[in-house]
Amino acid sequence: MAYPHAHPREVRLLSKYFGDEDAIGIEGWAERGGYVALEKALEMGPDEVTEVVKESGLRGRGGAGFPAGLKWSFMPKDGKRPNYLACNADESEPGTFKDREIMRWTPHQMIEGIIICSYAIRAQHAYIYIRGEMVDVVRVVNDAVVEAYRKGYLGENILGSGYDLELTVHLGAGAYIAGEETGLLSSLEGRRAEPKVKPPFPAQRGAFGMPTTVNNVETLAAVPHIVENGADWYRQWGTEKSPGTKLFSCCGHLQRPGNYEVSLDFNLKELVYDLCGGPPEGRQLRAVIPGGSSVPLMTVDEIDCDVSYEGIEAAGSLQGSGGLIAIDDSACLLRSIRKMVDFYAHESCGQCTNCREGTVWLANILRRIERGDGREEDLPLLLDVGANMAGRTICPLSDSAAVPVVSGIQKFEEEFVAHIKDGTCTAVR
Amino acid sequence: MSDGLHPAVVSAQPSQRDEKNPDAPLFEGEYQDRLEKILSRYPFKRAALLPVLNMAQQVRGWISPDTIKRVAEILELSPAYVRSVASFYTMFQLRPAGKYLIQVCTGIGCDLCGAEDVVEGLLKATGTRIGETSADGKYTVVEVECLAGCGFPTMVQINDRMYENVKAEDVEGLLKELD
Ligand SMILES: Cc1cc2nc3c(=O)[nH]c(=O)nc-3n(C[C@H](O)[C@H](O)[C@H](O)COP(=O)(O)O)c2cc1C
Ligand code: SF4
Ligand code: FES
Numbered sequence: 001m002a003y004p005h006a007h008p009r010e011v012r013l014l015s016k017y018f019g020d021e022d023a024i025g026i027e028g029w030a031e032r033g034g035y036v037a038l039e040k041a042l043e044m045g046p047d048e049v050t051e052v053v054k055e056s057g058l059r060g061r062g063g064a065g066f067p068a069g070l071k072w073s074f075m076p077k078d079g080k081r082p083n084y085l086a087c088n089a090d091e092s093e094p095g096t097f098k099d100r101e102i103m104r105w106t107p108h109q110m111i112e113g114i115i116i117c118s119y120a121i122r123a124q125h126a127y128i129y130i131r132g133e134m135v136d137v138v139r140v141v142n143d144a145v146v147e148a149y150r151k152g153y154l155g156e157n158i159l160g161s162g163y164d165l166e167l168t169v170h171l172g173a174g175a176y177i178a179g180e181e182t183g184l185l186s187s188l189e190g191r192r193a194e195p196k197v198k199p200p201f202p203a204q205r206g207a208f209g210m211p212t213t214v215n216n217v218e219t220l221a222a223v224p225h226i227v228e229n230g231a232d233w234y235r236q237w238g239t240e241k242s243p244g245t246k247l248f249s250c251c252g253h254l255q256r257p258g259n260y261e262v263s264l265d266f267n268l269k270e271l272v273y274d275l276c277g278g279p280p281e282g283r284q285l286r287a288v289i290p291g292g293s294s295v296p297l298m299t300v301d302e303i304d305c306d307v308s309y310e311g312i313e314a315a316g317s318l319q320g321s322g323g324l325i326a327i328d329d330s331a332c333l334l335r336s337i338r339k340m341v342d343f344y345a346h347e348s349c350g351q352c353t354n355c356r357e358g359t360v361w362l363a364n365i366l367r368r369i370e371r372g373d374g375r376e377e378d379l380p381l382l383l384d385v386g387a388n389m390a391g392r393t394i395c396p397l398s399d400s401a402a403v404p405v406v407s408g409i410q411k412f413e414e415e416f417v418a419h420i421k422d423g424t425c426t427a428v429r
Numbered sequence: 430m431s432d433g434l435h436p437a438v439v440s441a442q443p444s445q446r447d448e449k450n451p452d453a454p455l456f457e458g459e460y461q462d463r464l465e466k467i468l469s470r471y472p473f474k475r476a477a478l479l480p481v482l483n484m485a486q487q488v489r490g491w492i493s494p495d496t497i498k499r500v501a502e503i504l505e506l507s508p509a510y511v512r513s514v515a516s517f518y519t520m521f522q523l524r525p526a527g528k529y530l531i532q533v534c535t536g537i538g539c540d541l542c543g544a545e546d547v548v549e550g551l552l553k554a555t556g557t558r559i560g561e562t563s564a565d566g567k568y569t570v571v572e573v574e575c576l577a578g579c580g581f582p583t584m585v586q587i588n589d590r591m592y593e594n595v596k597a598e599d600v601e602g603l604l605k606e607l608d
Binding site: 131134138193259323325 | 520538
């Protein structure tokens, strides 16, 4: 089956073999150039590998955009304590479905990246923390890991290099907050997935109290390409501050939803209207959320920008996880915002009062407005609750929950006012 | 090895099967072997808690008070601790569910594309309300958050199988396919 809606304007680096059944197994993957980068990496020194990744400018694809090579360079090199790698495969940011596709079609691309990263940070045990709900994908990843062991890419003395690595697939059990890196590490240790105050950062005190690097699936999947072809080659795409390509998962009201991989200087408006085909026939887009439900809503006028980290930020939102949600004029925007807030209210781990109570407050006020029982003072109240939730908690989930509400009021006030004043909705049915 | 599973992947076996046997023995035979493999992958016992609970759920279909006690013994934890961890995660069923646990995504991506109608269709076809098990013990329908397939709405998970692009009119066929 051809991957749905591949588009000639994409740069398909990580997604080249999406839809190709023969690329899933290790033989087919090797025929397509798989594990060549690993051989090359094992001939280099660990720090040399880190240096190449640093020079490539690869940034974390899990949401925060932290430079990957720099993160690796924080890991201790003295070998006094064991180092660990945790691959964050907990993908659960609403609107995001790219890691799932990477693992489903090209599990070995991720595994190769994991082995190279582990080598660079001197880890001898890596964990894939994979979302428990992804049952079909878990089976694919498990098979691929076993294949990699059988081929000698994992285990003792990998390819005769003297380097040993164990890789364990660890199943999550249903908690969005386990995607936050310190929550993930708590969960890996057999605790509730409660985030911890940073510092100490995972590179100092991570999994099992030991130095740990946490990287997203897509970040790690990019590593073999960079190691094989070099930093300059990777920098042919994107911008100075956002080199390379990135997958955008596009959903909601679009003619051709799906994953699209583009150079990071691609235009966001063209991604929405050209690659995804814009909204269904006869409808108009109203709002675009470019990076998962944790980033500010954009009006259609704002999306003529490039998709780099800095490009989207200058235009009034954030790249986040690259989960693009398009909302057209047939939807009640207030309901969509309330759905997103409901999610955070459900997923708050409850450690911080402002988050635990703020999320529920926001959801309740929004529900009241949606029902037509809103009051004029509800708008300043929402903004006030939102302001109290930002920047005061252990992890950024609290900030995220306020984002759709605050940006929604700033950019789509008329939607709120129509509900409150006239008990009507601006949606065109 | 009585059990063919590689130690690297023992901690990641999907836990919701169609066959549920609430009184099955835990940690015996094949599962004793698995337990040892799981423990070998972590530096201390507590870290094996999620995989062990997951395996127990695979055996028995849910996490009963007895299961909590047994897991606590094996991992040298208190039952209260095990319960507090188990209750944090939505995938651990602390009550028995129907033979088919039907999880419908009502996250933002699926909601924009008609998830509500799919839920309604499923409730009607199974004669249940959200979270309730049908009188014949067959179906439990629950709403869940984003299943990471938002481009293929509506996403529905039934036990350990995923269904993409489910529309309200597909509901009847989907349920028929199960038996
Ligand atoms: C509430 C919350 C949820 C998160 N969920 C995920 C997730 O599902 N997957 C992911 O890779 N990163 C997630 N992150 C980001 C991680 O904390 C971390 O930054 C990331 O895994 C680091 O990898 P990267 O540098 O390769 O992006 C989340 C962050 C927060 C605050
Ligand atoms: S901000 Fe919310 S989710 Fe994050 S640690 Fe505090 S209560 Fe938990
Ligand atoms: S919103 Fe349904 S799968 Fe993401």
